[in-house]
Amino acid sequence: MAFHIDEIADPKLYGDQDRLQSFYAWLRTKHPVARAEPEGCRPFWVVSRHADIREIERQPDIFNAGPRNTLMPEVVEQANIQFFGIEAGIQSLVMIDGERHQELRGLTQSYFLPKNIRRLEGLIGDLARQFVARFEGLGGRCDFGSDIAFWYPLRVAMTILGIDEADEARMLQLTHELFGSSDPAIIRSGMTQAEHLVAVHHDYVAFFDEITKDRQAKPREDVATLIANGRPGDRDMTPAERMGYYIIVATAGHDTTAASIAGGLKALIDHPDQMERLRADRSLLKPFANEAIRWTAPVKHFFRNVTEDYEARGTRFAKGDHVMLSYGAATRDEDAFAEADRFKLDRSVNNHLAFGYGPHMCLGQFLAKLEIEAFFDAMLDKLGSVALDGPTLYTETPFVSGIKSLPIRYALQGSRPGQES
Numbered sequence: 001m002a003f004h005i006d007e008i009a010d011p012k013l014y015g016d017q018d019r020l021q022s023f024y025a026w027l028r029t030k031h032p033v034a035r036a037e038p039e040g041c042r043p044f045w046v047v048s049r050h051a052d053i054r055e056i057e058r059q060p061d062i063f064n065a066g067p068r069n070t071l072m073p074e075v076v077e078q079a080n081i082q083f084f085g086i087e088a089g090i091q092s093l094v095m096i097d098g099e100r101h102q103e104l105r106g107l108t109q110s111y112f113l114p115k116n117i118r119r120l121e122g123l124i125g126d127l128a129r130q131f132v133a134r135f136e137g138l139g140g141r142c143d144f145g146s147d148i149a150f151w152y153p154l155r156v157a158m159t160i161l162g163i164d165e166a167d168e169a170r171m172l173q174l175t176h177e178l179f180g181s182s183d184p185a186i187i188r189s190g191m192t193q194a195e196h197l198v199a200v201h202h203d204y205v206a207f208f209d210e211i212t213k214d215r216q217a218k219p220r221e222d223v224a225t226l227i228a229n230g231r232p233g234d235r236d237m238t239p240a241e242r243m244g245y246y247i248i249v250a251t252a253g254h255d256t257t258a259a260s261i262a263g264g265l266k267a268l269i270d271h272p273d274q275m276e277r278l279r280a281d282r283s284l285l286k287p288f289a290n291e292a293i294r295w296t297a298p299v300k301h302f303f304r305n306v307t308e309d310y311e312a313r314g315t316r317f318a319k320g321d322h323v324m325l326s327y328g329a330a331t332r333d334e335d336a337f338a339e340a341d342r343f344k345l346d347r348s349v350n351n352h353l354a355f356g357y358g359p360h361m362c363l364g365q366f367l368a369k370l371e372i373e374a375f376f377d378a379m380l381d382k383l384g385s386v387a388l389d390g391p392t393l394y395t396e397t398p399f400v401s402g403i404k405s406l407p408i409r410y411a412l413q414g415s416r417p418g419q420e421s
């Protein structure tokens with residue numbers, strides 16, 4: 001296959017998994033630090049090797065997380081500046097640097113630590129079984145994505161945040177609209193990508209402003225109450241900081257985890273021997289969950305902004321340059337993982353970069369792993385067999401992307417395929 005570096009900005013690349021993985025392999029081996037200048041976007045460097053990304057992430061003072069944080073067409077960045085004052089549109093934790101980032105992260109950090117997440121084991125196990133039970137009513141065939149996988153991590157995220165079940169469908173739609181804004185199937189009709197994103201942002205503001213009013217008047221035991229009333233660093237949050245906080249907690253956790261669950265199931269269907277090993281030995285659920293996240297790497301990149309000249313792998317970055325950290329490529333780096341291109345549920349060393357690395361490393365990583373383990377534990381109890389039942393489709397977007405449709409047919413334990421209805 002022939003590639004050009006600028007293809008990294010082409011949403012269509014992300015809809016074609018074979019091409020995407022070949023492209024990533026080409027990047028790692030031929031152009032580990034490459035200059036991209038895709039039409040309509042400001043130029044940037046692409047870094048695709050595991051060791052190089054870690055080197056960069058260890059130096060957050062030289063490589064700032066903001067203001068440019070993800071890949072967007074320049075016209076969208078301009079619209080964001082016009083309407084919201086910053087090119088990213090949303091001022092969330094992932095793009096704030098230094099002390100303020102530490103203060104803001106500190107507001108919810110303890111909530112997401114392993115010891116607190118362990119307290120949620122019962123709740124998450126119950127939710128996993130509740131969503132797995134949906135297989136019983138689907139007649140032996142379903143779209144695993146839209147029927148089950150999207151909804152379960154959404155319910156977990158909304159329960160933690162404190163959003164009513166009645167608002168879940170709206171939240172799911174907004175997340176898909178935010179992350180999928182370059183996918184023509186997702187963009188609001190008659191709008192440009194920039195108009196679409198501005199409209200989505202306004203919808204978030206309208207929704208969460210009501211939540212703030214409610215939680216300030218009637219505090220509850222939920223993360224929305226922390227965000228509505230919190231004063232990180234003994235300072236009030238600005239409206240933009242508060243909105244960014246709600247949005248990241250409402251969006252970061254569910255689409256990503258859903259993509260790993262759907263991709264994890266596809267990997268097991270593609271490797272039936274590993275499905276049977278997991279069924280027989282549930283102590284493998286932990287390494288399996290981590291491998292499913294490495295394998296799917298739903299967050300394909302984040303950007304860093306260079307604050308002083310720096311040399312990496314023989315290439316000089318200048319102050320003011322932008323660097324895309326390609327987590328998608330780095331999670332299959334042959335220098336970091338033995339047989340990197342094979343799905344191995346018992347991989348013992350698995351320090352992948354799908355959760356990032358350094359001060360912004362994913363706050364929800366323990367929760368995400370627990371959700372995946374609980375889901376597959378319940379699913380393997382419920383399903384006797386499962387197979388693909390049509391083409392798997394992926395979202396066409398260069399930021400958070402993963403399976404959007406996974407048609408499957410299955411048999412419940414003790415019955416044959418197609419007998420459930």
Ligand code: HEM
Pocket residue numbers: 093094095105157248249252253254256257260293297298299302327353354355356357358359360361362363364365367368
């Ligand atoms: C498989 C699932 C997930 C993946 C692949 C994922 C991936 C990531 C990545 C790559 C980052 C940025 C790291 C960096 O810039 O170095 C991040 C940050 C973050 N994630 Fe996750 N995430 C997942 C699940 C979750 C969940 C379940 C939550 C919780 C609700 C969550 C909340 C956050 C937050 C709040 C941040 C910002 C942290 C900061 O900037 O300090 N994520 N995640």
